[in-house]
Amino acid sequence: MIRALLLSAAALLALPAAAQDVAVVNATLVIGDGSPPIAGGTVVVRGGKIVSAGANIQIPAGIERVDAEGHYVTPGIVAAFSRVGLTEVDAVSGTNDRSAPRTRFSAGLDIAPALNPMGSPIAVNRAAGVTRAIVAPGGSSNLFAGQGAVVDLADDMDMVTRPRALQFVAFGEAGSAKAGGSRAATFLLFREQLLAARSYARNPAALAEWGNDAMIQRADADALIRVIEGATPLFVRVDRAADILNVLKLKGDFPALKLVLVGATEGWMVAREIAAAKVPVLVSPLTDLPGSFERLGATQSNAGRMKAAGIDVSVGVFDDDDAHKMGYATQYAGNLVGLAKMPGASGLSWDQAFASISSAPARAVGMDGEIGSLRPGRVGDVVIWDKDPLELGSRPRAIWIDGKRQPLTTRQDRLRDRYANPVEDAMPNAYDW
Amino acid sequence: MRRRTKGGLLAAVSLALAGCAAAGQDTKSARDAPAPAEKKADRFSKDPYPSTYHAYPGRVTAVRGVTVFDGEGGRIDNGTVVLAEGKVAGIGDADLPIPADAQLIDGTGKFLTPGVIDVHSHLGDYPTPSVDAHSDGNEATSPTTPEVWAEHSVWPQDPGFTRALANGGVTTLQILPGSANLIGGRSVVLKNVPARTVQGMKFPGAPYGLKMACGENPKRVYGGKGRMPSTRMGNFAVDRATWAKAAAYKKKLDAGKAVDRDLAMETLAGVLAGEILVHNHCYRADEMAFVIDMAREFGYKVTAFHHAVEAYKIADLLEKEGICAAMWADWWGFKMEAYDSVPENIALVNRAGACAIVHSDDENQIQRLNQEAAKALAAGRRMGMEISDAQAWSWLSYNPAKALGIADKTGSLKPGKMADVVLWNGNPFSAYTRPEKVWIDGALMFDAMDAKRRPVSDFELGQPGEGDVK
Numbered sequence A: 001m002i003r004a005l006l007l008s009a010a011a012l013l014a015l016p017a018a019a020q021d022v023a024v025v026n027a028t029l030v031i032g033d034g035s036p037p038i039a040g041g042t043v044v045v046r047g048g049k050i051v052s053a054g055a056n057i058q059i060p061a062g063i064e065r066v067d068a069e070g071h072y073v074t075p076g077i078v079a080a081f082s083r084v085g086l087t088e089v090d091a092v093s094g095t096n097d098r099s100a101p102r103t104r105f106s107a108g109l110d111i112a113p114a115l116n117p118m119g120s121p122i123a124v125n126r127a128a129g130v131t132r133a134i135v136a137p138g139g140s141s142n143l144f145a146g147q148g149a150v151v152d153l154a155d156d157m158d159m160v161t162r163p164r165a166l167q168f169v170a171f172g173e174a175g176s177a178k179a180g181g182s183r184a185a186t187f188l189l190f191r192e193q194l195l196a197a198r199s200y201a202r203n204p205a206a207l208a209e210w211g212n213d214a215m216i217q218r219a220d221a222d223a224l225i226r227v228i229e230g231a232t233p234l235f236v237r238v239d240r241a242a243d244i245l246n247v248l249k250l251k252g253d254f255p256a257l258k259l260v261l262v263g264a265t266e267g268w269m270v271a272r273e274i275a276a277a278k279v280p281v282l283v284s285p286l287t288d289l290p291g292s293f294e295r296l297g298a299t300q301s302n303a304g305r306m307k308a309a310g311i312d313v314s315v316g317v318f319d320d321d322d323a324h325k326m327g328y329a330t331q332y333a334g335n336l337v338g339l340a341k342m343p344g345a346s347g348l349s350w351d352q353a354f355a356s357i358s359s360a361p362a363r364a365v366g367m368d369g370e371i372g373s374l375r376p377g378r379v380g381d382v383v384i385w386d387k388d389p390l391e392l393g394s395r396p397r398a399i400w401i402d403g404k405r406q407p408l409t410t411r412q413d414r415l416r417d418r419y420a421n422p423v424e425d426a427m428p429n430a431y432d433w
Numbered sequence B: 001m002r003r004r005t006k007g008g009l010l011a012a013v014s015l016a017l018a019g020c021a022a023a024g025q026d027t028k029s030a031r032d033a034p035a036p037a038e039k040k041a042d043r044f045s046k047d048p049y050p051s052t053y054h055a056y057p058g059r060v061t062a063v064r065g066v067t068v069f070d071g072e073g074g075r076i077d078n079g080t081v082v083l084a085e086g087k088v089a090g091i092g093d094a095d096l097p098i099p100a101d102a103q104l105i106d107g108t109g110k111f112l113t114p115g116v117i118d119v120h121s122h123l124g125d126y127p128t129p130s131v132d133a134h135s136d137g138n139e140a141t142s143p144t145t146p147e148v149w150a151e152h153s154v155w156p157q158d159p160g161f162t163r164a165l166a167n168g169g170v171t172t173l174q175i176l177p178g179s180a181n182l183i184g185g186r187s188v189v190l191k192n193v194p195a196r197t198v199q200g201m202k203f204p205g206a207p208y209g210l211k212m213a214c215g216e217n218p219k220r221v222y223g224g225k226g227r228m229p230s231t232r233m234g235n236f237a238v239d240r241a242t243w244a245k246a247a248a249y250k251k252k253l254d255a256g257k258a259v260d261r262d263l264a265m266e267t268l269a270g271v272l273a274g275e276i277l278v279h280n281h282c283y284r285a286d287e288m289a290f291v292i293d294m295a296r297e298f299g300y301k302v303t304a305f306h307h308a309v310e311a312y313k314i315a316d317l318l319e320k321e322g323i324c325a326a327m328w329a330d331w332w333g334f335k336m337e338a339y340d341s342v343p344e345n346i347a348l349v350n351r352a353g354a355c356a357i358v359h360s361d362d363e364n365q366i367q368r369l370n371q372e373a374a375k376a377l378a379a380g381r382r383m384g385m386e387i388s389d390a391q392a393w394s395w396l397s398y399n400p401a402k403a404l405g406i407a408d409k410t411g412s413l414k415p416g417k418m419a420d421v422v423l424w425n426g427n428p429f430s431a432y433t434r435p436e437k438v439w440i441d442g443a444l445m446f447d448a449m450d451a452k453r454r455p456v457s458d459f460e461l462g463q464p465g466e467g468d469v470k
Helices: A002-013 A120-127 A172-179 A183-202 A204-209 A218-228 A241-248 A267-276 A302-308 A328-339 A350-355 A359-364 A411-418 B159-166 B216-223 B232-254 B263-272 B285-298 B311-321 B345-351 B365-382 B389-393 B398-403
Strands: A022-029 A038-046 A049-054 A064-067 A072-075 A077-082 A130-135 A144-152 A160-170 A234-238 A259-263 A281-283 A313-315 A382-385 A396-401 B061-069 B075-084 B087-092 B103-106 B111-114 B116-121 B170-175 B183-186 B188-191 B209-213 B277-282 B302-307 B324-327 B356-358 B421-424 B435-440 B443-447
Touching (some): A022 A072, A077 A328, A077 A359, A130 A160, A160 A172, A160 A218, A172 A183, A183 A204, A183 A241, A241 A267, A267 A302, A313 A359, B111 B116, B116 B302, B170 B435, B277 B285, B285 B311, B302 B311, B345 B365
Parallel strands (some): B209 B277, B277 B302, B324 B356
Antiparallel strands (some): A130 A144, A382 A396, B421 B435
16 A cells, blocks of 8 residues: 555656646536535636636536546635745744744835745645645734735745735734833834834935834835835734724724734624724634633634624634644634534534635735636636535645646655554665655 | 644743742641552552542433444444433433433434543643733743642633533543653643532542653753753653652652652652553654653553654554553644654554544643544545544543543443533534533533533633633
């Protein structure tokens, strides 16, 4: 069996990396936009993009057909908020580029050059069906963490789908720690830094007067101007209900801000206000413990209640492991489906749950025209699953990213195969590869 | 492992040493009474903080038409289980006689299992809210602290206990000291019932455990302070010196010689006498092999390796030595010794005939250990292993009960054993399934269909979300 597995791994590695035109037929087809699965569906990918998907789709002549044999076929999972590609082994600092606690810069930081497309977490997350990720920096020495990116998890060196796709900042307890010790300091520092950026924009010559101890550096100002103008969405980590309301009020001073709430553990308590502000929310949905005093209202029903209030809710994996286990997204979404059946609890329908890990995060970062669903014109990120993708232990049978067939073998698979029979035979295990 | 060693926060093994410099060294307890010497080494009371747990009132209950996993690999479709007087009174098919006074529960479409047992939890000693004032899991002031007892750190009002019950169906759990130290101290086994005191939760008759740790954590914590150990060889040297001292202490005790009471040595002598079970945090295969030899060198036995990320590399050795491995389904990459994780680890240990356990070490995953087992099961099946759902349930109840020395009392649905039982609203290996009812010693401690049958800890009383579904 080991030999057979190795051979199949070698075959996968030998796949051409060019975009293929392909039609996946006979699928239980999930578009990812919240619509129900389509039995006997087809999705057509040409030139790396989705051309059409649904029932009764015309298949272009001469195109490769892949029979899904009735299995679920979906867009790839979009990790809603993550550090994928920024770390290999968290405790090995040389491999860990999540945060830059000793830099002089903040908002100007751009994670793109820190991403490692060859890191083993890319392959492991891909093998769990994750094809895109919204990646945010962890933090700087200052209030703003810097600019994140939207990335793909393909087996190639070209990882960045959209650089500088978001700016990240934490309010609440984490923000207080950065700003000098209180929430009052956080809100003032936030406002002063944006005003400094604006004054720089109006009079760049003033930069000469800013020293290294200035409130922000030039690169930070450049990045913050884009935030003020709404060109870059501002992802805000915030949990306490009162903090959420105060963050929503930031639009009073800076009306063009494109806010996205991250965490929002007590969001259900102020769901009406979030919905009225039309601000999307990314949650790590199984957070149900009062881990801090800003999360006293934590409940797994948070996502369902906010969704019911009309909020655009995305499901992510970030209060536990935000870099290695993006495959938990499907598990978490599945939990919300189960929760919907419980008396007094709120969850999501299956269709909503799948959308919360595909099109919803794409929309939150302003890219639902490009990624996150099988609607025409989106990237050709397609997954054939072995069973219901929201069920435990479901795995992709095949994955395309930008229309390119992807290898599914991971370093973990190689270790498993080497030790399928751990006893050393004629030669040590080291020769088994 | 501990939350503080995840996510790049490695350095922060908390050192909040609020006031109390060393473990209380009081020497005499009113309960100290001479106990009959069995294997000796028991000059002092072995149970100075005895359990005051008692079963809560329960009704005679019969669940019918239910799919049963008995916890030892057995499955009954359309089964019947009767609970009476806190015990499993009967288990069988549709023909099992039902007492006339039994409350009947229709289990159609539902599953009945033994309660989940987590052998690795820090609920209570690292409770939520996770504020410094609550950080009581690691006495990280000395690399060996066998004198500390986790029960003295447990805060029974930790809201995490209620979540583990309601969302996880956890009925029994072992609270361990953290892994900063080579020898972290004694564990305590608890029934997952709300109580005013820790004694009110203590599992009657459960043996104590001793938490040990190898690898990165001890050498990082103490090496970082410029003291021994700073290397893996330092880890073993300190361990061996400590065991040598303990062996000498026990020899004196056994010979009836006078000894100054030494709480650390007392615990270690209890291990050498086979009364206290060793739970050894250890990730790497090569280190586990050395620990096995070290245990042989000093005459003790390792009951379970915890985390055991590389157990699959030595599954045959674990089987041969009769050592359990308590594992995660898929945690990896947070530190170097967790780099070689494979999703098939649990299934490979199971296949080798060794005792496989799914553990949490986490206040969140303890709420869905059934789901973690499901992922491990799926990984094993993808590799071609034939593992039944019922067999996989042994990873969650019977095997952990064995590792805690309580398999004669709980962990499977055998007549006469404690009625620690969960009724799931579907197959518990599905993401769509939740616990519907949880009984502990036959008392209904959680009922998803009854909002009042949901514990609210003191901490959450009067707070936002009090009594909410969680």
